[in-house]
Amino acid sequence: MSRMYRIFPRRKYEFGNLTAGTSMTITGADRIDLGFAVEVELIARLHSSSFGVNNTIAVNLVYDFYDSNDPGNIYVVSTNIASVSFSSNDTAPTGKVAVGTAFGPKFAAIQIVGTRSAGGGAVSADISVDVNMKVNGIYRPAPHSFMGYMY
Numbered sequence: 001m002s003r004m005y006r007i008f009p010r011r012k013y014e015f016g017n018l019t020a021g022t023s024m025t026i027t028g029a030d031r032i033d034l035g036f037a038v039e040v041e042l043i044a045r046l047h048s049s050s051f052g053v054n055n056t057i058a059v060n061l062v063y064d065f066y067d068s069n070d071p072g073n074i075y076v077v078s079t080n081i082a083s084v085s086f087s088s089n090d091t092a093p094t095g096k097v098a099v100g101t102a103f104g105p106k107f108a109a110i111q112i113v114g115t116r117s118a119g120g121g122a123v124s125a126d127i128s129v130d131v132n133m134k135v136n137g138i139y140r141p142a143p144h145s146f147m148g149y150m151y
Helices: none
Strands: 002-014 022-033 037-050 056-064 076-087 094-101 107-116 124-135
Touching: 002 022, 002 107, 022 056, 022 124, 037 056, 037 076, 056 124, 076 107, 107 124
Parallel strands: none
Antiparallel strands: 002 124, 022 107, 037 094, 037 124, 056 076, 056 107, 076 094
16 A cells, blocks of 8 residues: 655755855755655656756655654754656656665655756756655554645
């Protein structure tokens, strides 16, 4: 059994001010409740883009060690549950899917990583993200979801 969640609709991510040879990470969503999922599919869509040569934008699903006793801090792990990457080789519109195994902490975050190569220009893209959670046995909805949007 599985359940699809719209993590965020089409959003523009602009990495135009990056210095050549650097990258920047933006948290697109956090505290995504994986519930009883044993496998997750990260579904990312590239609606439109402007890439310089050899520039990339990665969409990473990472573990989020959210603590209700300390909600002001963000505790994420750099290990990806699932990850997809878009570059100048990808023509919009297009989509990519990555599959990962959910274990350990049951919260996740989406991180968008823009990388500007040494010779590349500005990087920007309109991206939307869904997560499909596969569970064994009885389906239990994630408690932090409403109308398919995570908040």
